[in-house]
Amino acid sequence: MLKTLIVGASGYTGAELANYIHRHPCMNITALAVSAQSTDAGKLISDLHPQLKGRVDLPLQPLLEVSEFAAAADVVFLATAHEVSHDLAPLFLQAGCVVFDLSGAYRVNDTAFYHTYYGFTHQHPALLEQAVYGLAEWQSAKLKEAKLVAVPGCYPTAAQLALKPLIDNSLLTPEQWPVINAISGVSGAGRKAALSNSFCEVSLQPYGIFTHRHQPEISAHLGTEVIFTPHLGNFARGILETITCRLKPGVSQTQVAQAFSEAYADKPLVRLYEKGVPALKNVVGLPYCDIGFAVQDEHLIMVAAEDNLLKGAAAQAVQCANLRFGFHETESLI
Amino acid sequence: MLKTLIVGASGYTGAELANYIHRHPCMNITALAVSAQSTDAGKLISDLHPQLKGRVDLPLQPLLEVSEFAAAADVVFLATAHEVSHDLAPLFLQAGCVVFDLSGAYRVNDTAFYHTYYGFTHQHPALLEQAVYGLAEWQSAKLKEAKLVAVPGCYPTAAQLALKPLIDNSLLTPEQWPVINAISGVSGAGRKAALSNSFCEVSLQPYGIFTHRHQPEISAHLGTEVIFTPHLGNFARGILETITCRLKPGVSQTQVAQAFSEAYADKPLVRLYEKGVPALKNVVGLPYCDIGFAVQDEHLIMVAAEDNLLKGAAAQAVQCANLRFGFHETESLI
Amino acid sequence: MLKTLIVGASGYTGAELANYIHRHPCMNITALAVSAQSTDAGKLISDLHPQLKGRVDLPLQPLLEVSEFAAAADVVFLATAHEVSHDLAPLFLQAGCVVFDLSGAYRVNDTAFYHTYYGFTHQHPALLEQAVYGLAEWQSAKLKEAKLVAVPGCYPTAAQLALKPLIDNSLLTPEQWPVINAISGVSGAGRKAALSNSFCEVSLQPYGIFTHRHQPEISAHLGTEVIFTPHLGNFARGILETITCRLKPGVSQTQVAQAFSEAYADKPLVRLYEKGVPALKNVVGLPYCDIGFAVQDEHLIMVAAEDNLLKGAAAQAVQCANLRFGFHETESLI
Amino acid sequence: MLKTLIVGASGYTGAELANYIHRHPCMNITALAVSAQSTDAGKLISDLHPQLKGRVDLPLQPLLEVSEFAAAADVVFLATAHEVSHDLAPLFLQAGCVVFDLSGAYRVNDTAFYHTYYGFTHQHPALLEQAVYGLAEWQSAKLKEAKLVAVPGCYPTAAQLALKPLIDNSLLTPEQWPVINAISGVSGAGRKAALSNSFCEVSLQPYGIFTHRHQPEISAHLGTEVIFTPHLGNFARGILETITCRLKPGVSQTQVAQAFSEAYADKPLVRLYEKGVPALKNVVGLPYCDIGFAVQDEHLIMVAAEDNLLKGAAAQAVQCANLRFGFHETESLI
Structure with a gap:
């Protein structure tokens, strides 16, 4: 023990x-x-x-x-x-x-x-x-x-688990920075008295636009620039990130799926979605990061969800x- | 002006x-x-x-x-x-x-x-x-x-608007104190930084049992004892009070209805329900106090709802x- | 197995x-x-x-x-x-x-x-x-x-766990029926499409006043009449019940506490509160029924909380x- | 009349x-x-x-x-x-x-x-x-x-009010499509019984990725391609859209601000933010569309909020x- x-x-x-x-x-x-x-x-x-x-x-x-x-x-x-x-x-x-x-x-x-x-x-x-x-x-x-x-930080965990397989496999075009829109529950701000955390003040809103510390943490570890926009959500727990990327010309949905399955096939705490994308409730109270995605032409949208206090x-x-x-x-x- | x-x-x-x-x-x-x-x-x-x-x-x-x-x-x-x-x-x-x-x-x-x-x-x-x-x-x-x-206070407004017609018409038995269970939105605690108001701490719970200041305010103005149990609810605005009383023997539902309609027939900000009882959403953002009730044998249950920041x-x-x-x-x- | x-x-x-x-x-x-x-x-x-x-x-x-x-x-x-x-x-x-x-x-x-x-x-x-x-x-x-x-039903579980030690020890006056105000999360209505369960329609409100099936279930098993008023709350899970009773003359807070501790001292899924009363969040996602109480003169208020899908x-x-x-x-x- | x-x-x-x-x-x-x-x-x-x-x-x-x-x-x-x-x-x-x-x-x-x-x-x-x-x-x-x-549709109203001044003034680079991440309250799905709208099923989640009808409505009226990702939020009313764009080289924050003020200086139902960005609660129950923005290098993030049932x-x-x-x-x- x-x-x-x-x-x-x-x-x-x-x-x-x-x-x-x-x-x-x-x-x-x-x-x-x-x-x-x-x-x-x-x-x-x-x-x-x-x-x-x-x-x-x-x-x-x-x-x-x-x-x-x-x-x-x-x-x-x-x-x-x-x-x-x-x-x-x-x-x-x-x-x-x-x-x-x-x-x-x-x-x-x-x-x-x-x-x-x-x-x-x-x-x-x-x-x-x-x-x-x-x-x-x-x-x-x-x-x-x-x-x-x-x-790692709560936001960077989900962002990197989604982006790293693509970047390591060189599937994204370098000309366009991934756009990470992330929404976190209020518990991310910690247990403390603050007007900004008070029940009646909390309301869906972006914060720290272009200035949040987790942007350079993500960029440093991925080795690529990203646009990261965190939001405060009107819920206690969980993070949902919607990540919009541009694939290199000719990269197919199959290649994206393969990059994910190779990265996480034997990783029990990352759950890949073959169809659809995760909702926040799928992960609240649980230790997983859930990832789903969709491709249209050269556009890729990934959705990653986790409990910010657990996998985050x-x-x-x-x-x-x-x-x-x-x-x-x-x-x-x- | x-x-x-x-x-x-x-x-x-x-x-x-x-x-x-x-x-x-x-x-x-x-x-x-x-x-x-x-x-x-x-x-x-x-x-x-x-x-x-x-x-x-x-x-x-x-x-x-x-x-x-x-x-x-x-x-x-x-x-x-x-x-x-x-x-x-x-x-x-x-x-x-x-x-x-x-x-x-x-x-x-x-x-x-x-x-x-x-x-x-x-x-x-x-x-x-x-x-x-x-x-x-x-x-x-x-x-x-x-x-x-x-x-008047937010809780006492709804409680008195519900109880006063009955008490003034001597419809309640004096042996049993009315039981007022009230649930208020968090805005009732005011705009301030406090751990108890913080989003992740708020959870449905009674507080101030037997000790809340609004109990003596209600009793003083109604001229009768009551049991008043306030609760904090997981919503920003509104109060819902469920009031359980005992009628004097022989008092009918019709007499109760009549007491209400005589009191509030020409009062535009009290809305009486002929059937059913109010839900909180009926009054949030509005200046009304809504009142509904049900009678079974000598038991009377009244439900009063208001926006704590408005009619309250x-x-x-x-x-x-x-x-x-x-x-x-x-x-x-x- | x-x-x-x-x-x-x-x-x-x-x-x-x-x-x-x-x-x-x-x-x-x-x-x-x-x-x-x-x-x-x-x-x-x-x-x-x-x-x-x-x-x-x-x-x-x-x-x-x-x-x-x-x-x-x-x-x-x-x-x-x-x-x-x-x-x-x-x-x-x-x-x-x-x-x-x-x-x-x-x-x-x-x-x-x-x-x-x-x-x-x-x-x-x-x-x-x-x-x-x-x-x-x-x-x-x-x-x-x-x-x-x-x-047992979800409401009856919490109500009986709170009331049974008092009734079995004859601590309550028979002249006044216990008043059970209960608030349940929406999951109590089951997983189904119904306008009454839809997100925008749900709002704190009593329902089934004097007519809910759980009232006779509670009464039959406790062997006493009760007034039971269920409410729908604006949350997914959990039940909180605030129960107002009248003690027999002379019954003390210590006797109430003793009745509870004798009943549940070695019962791992009932958690007694020595001070304060439970909030809903204390039990959501957990298998417990939490019980707290307060006494003033001959009035007793008990608060019982459970997850309606779990202990309920x-x-x-x-x-x-x-x-x-x-x-x-x-x-x-x- | x-x-x-x-x-x-x-x-x-x-x-x-x-x-x-x-x-x-x-x-x-x-x-x-x-x-x-x-x-x-x-x-x-x-x-x-x-x-x-x-x-x-x-x-x-x-x-x-x-x-x-x-x-x-x-x-x-x-x-x-x-x-x-x-x-x-x-x-x-x-x-x-x-x-x-x-x-x-x-x-x-x-x-x-x-x-x-x-x-x-x-x-x-x-x-x-x-x-x-x-x-x-x-x-x-x-x-x-x-x-x-x-x-117009609820999503397209906010999206176009934010994007149109920039597009009409040719401030955006045509090589990169604006990324619109939008979150709507459940009332956007209408008043009806549906499992997907039921209280316990609603959870923050994207839907209709690449396939929502409002994407072509926005594109048709703006005359430009966009990536539009709607999300269902865990609230009844309101829409918040976070829109990430790339400015043409050399376009300054002042030019963006000027484009907005020229477009909406005398428009009473669009409220521009000189500092900060709107939160959802700023507009719920009100007929406004609120718009704020931030610029860093050639990146522009705009935030538009409205009540989906009102301005939407x-x-x-x-x-x-x-x-x-x-x-x-x-x-x-x-």
Whole structure:
């Protein structure tokens, strides 16, 4: 049994991690931690997330001495803010823990990226070099050796799972950037008091047009420019992305289908649609990314759907841990 | 044209008031004010409430000198917190304004009530004595002379409109308290950042069981005890109340129907249902309170629905103003 | 491994049953059946319920020859209409299957009840006599021997779990009927095309006032009269019931708490709240019934919440099967 | 007062038309009609649409003799199915009525279009020639003389209002087709029983990819190819369209802004955003189309929002009628 610490366990992703690790046959929860300043310290996780009542009734401990928590853990999940993860990851790594970071702090191996898009100076370029980007379907080899896994962002997971087979097979024309229209549930903004998240203010609307951090994350890992327009939707969970691309002349629907089936034939958490495209409800509460597509002439439209808190965060983190430690890829997830 | 000031115009009720006064043929908006500390001061109301864009693009002014605002106004609507209304109402009255207060500060003529349920010592018992409780269908005579109108709470409006005809006609048995189960949209909690209002936290749930301030407001004005259980619903606007009562032995369905039709036959903003009961959508965005009922043996179930921001707040305030100044009762409302 | 047949597998409850049985370590799905006339016959269950894609991709077979299906099954779940269950249950029983019926066809041992509330003449009074009412927490002894289990209705499950400890301990005054206000998600109406279920028509509203079939089901099993007012809510899943009662003079909050803890201390699927009351989201997607309460003077308000498709249907059916066959009570459920 | 007939008054658009015409100072409702076979014939419109109760309590009459209805009307609104409008329009025109058709039957002056996209052979090419396409902001001159107005589809209204200023000013590169991602509320599917519209089945999802009829309607009127991907959203009303385009080299943000302000400076029902982009809630229940945009390098993203039943149907129809008869353009609409 791997001794597991979850830091940032008060948030929505933290609660999902607690649920998965609780029922994992080879991992157990050593401790749940929150920042030392958090007003949630001392409460039970099931007070904040009552769906866990009767299953995970553990206290949220203030993260006072990192070394004490580290000494008691084999594995650490960081469901923390970017700057917090940036600072915590090296401490837990030094103590010998394997770290799965769900923030953006180690996703792109380029310190300039952090300066531009996250507004801080990255202090750990060697860790950026070492971190494995946990897009699980594409990194199973590297994950087996990983000490630090940077779990991808919610939007980038769906976008890359849809686009990567096409780009790797050179099926898209380079002259026209893929247009990614993405709609996310409100939980993507985290568990906090904010007018923009309040029930009466939430309404379908784009945000961060041309400026969202996930655009360069997607571009950096795909090696291609994209137009990425995120929207806030009037629902709690899930992401649906509609991606419009231009194929190279002569590329057929069959070639597209083949690229997908080759990429994901034996990947249990990507579900390909032979006909039709996914709806959001197909994936909410589940660890999958569902992908469907349609072709007309040289136009390709792909639709990818996932639960932003699961395949877009907690489930992919656990999937990475399963691959890292040699458990079944979907252990505790389905 | 009555010169009209709206204080607290940044909130949901303030925006509805602005909409009604803007289109009122006999009233116009002199100024929109917010508290001097508000971060919204200086913004346009249509920046906060974009549905008003192109119709009401006026600035939200900080309420620095009450006397200046008062001098420029004939009529003042206070869509402010209880304590703020408590302090402002006498200042505007002294300046000769007619005041419509949408808070709880002047609703119950009993200083002890404020000590117990609102946590402050009421400083203006003479104004409590003088204030007219603006349950419009029942107070048209008093409203004609009113200087200070205390517009009823959202829950009490629907509850009293349903119960008052029965109580005034002595149709209910005194041994059994009416059970009021009420469900309100989230806008009832106001426009503010709060975890409890955040999209992912809102979920159908009772709150304030046995302790909500609206229970004593209802009881005081009806002159009878009630059990009042408010619920937060997963929708932005509207209130639906299901009220279970016991009739006196021998009281018939016809007597109940007659009590309602006598009370509201010529009241344009109460709509009685001859068959069936109202659904929430029947009233959202509209200034009505809809009432339906069913009788079986000595059991009576009434269903009352209204838009909490309209008949439960802004529309009833304007209805009171219409009655006060001799305009048509529904002017600008339908 | 128990060979398991699910009849009515195209519906929402059928899909939940398929999910539970699929992951059950001691049961497996032998076949999924739908009525011979169903246009869904021949489709995969995952075509209708895409959340099952990749896990349960079995075809929906037309129920042409009951005897063939019966011969291949040890256990049958009937997620079918009342009249269909009425006819099918004896056929499967004759073939030696253990039958779990999720309809109302065998819930009340009184043929007159079916004439009055279901509009048909019950042909199998001997089976009514023999059927075990599967309110699992209260019937574990009888369930061990059961051949036919009548799984309770969704509303009656929550209502009885809340009321039964009080009634069995004689804590309520008989003079005042408990008032049950219940709000259900739209899935309670089943998977079908109907204007009343259509997205734009659904709106919070009571229905079936004084006439809903679940009122006599509750009364018959509790042995007391109740007032039951169901409402349709604007959400897909879940039931929340707010139950207002009058205690006998002198009954204390402690006695109420004790009645609950004695009844459910070792019952894993009833979660008692020491403080506060449940919200709907606490139980959606989960097999629990959550119960909280508040007392003031002689007034008691209880709040019970469950997922109507799970503890109100599929999960309770599987819980009954677990008790029947000696598996762990929560096997495959949590 | 213009005598006005509404055919198809049982639907959502019909109810909105009834509301507008009822409060119009220069038009009144002569009759509300439904198809002779409709089970709604004989009911009051306020039985079907209770928000109209107390305001429009008129019966829905079966359309038995068109000539009789036509003889009593100056103006006819057809809120009917395409084939029905196709047949009815000439009958009402012959009788001297001015006809506003809200279906697709007369929107594109090309009989082949109807064969391909609507599946019927158009019998009235002369009327197609004569019909004025009622994109009100762009057709005010032609509308003044119109006998038959083909009110645009809901999606095409927002798409064209956003794209037309750019195309007319030749600001877009012809090499890259505009990508229109549109999300509509469920009311766009009409008032009817259908599994796809049922509350539990609705979930954010694209539909009609590459095949929706509104794509050729948009292309035909704009004179340019577009990629149009409609989505069903989990809300009752409103459309939000995010449109991604490529500008010609050197075109600046200022030029885009100028194109919009020149097009809509004096158009009261198009609201331009100087900063930010519209959210859905800004327009629901209102007759506006709101447009905002952002430019980065040669990429342009526009966001257009409207209420699909209002600016996308009923409000635009009344706006066309106002322009046709010389009333104020927004009469009865705001």
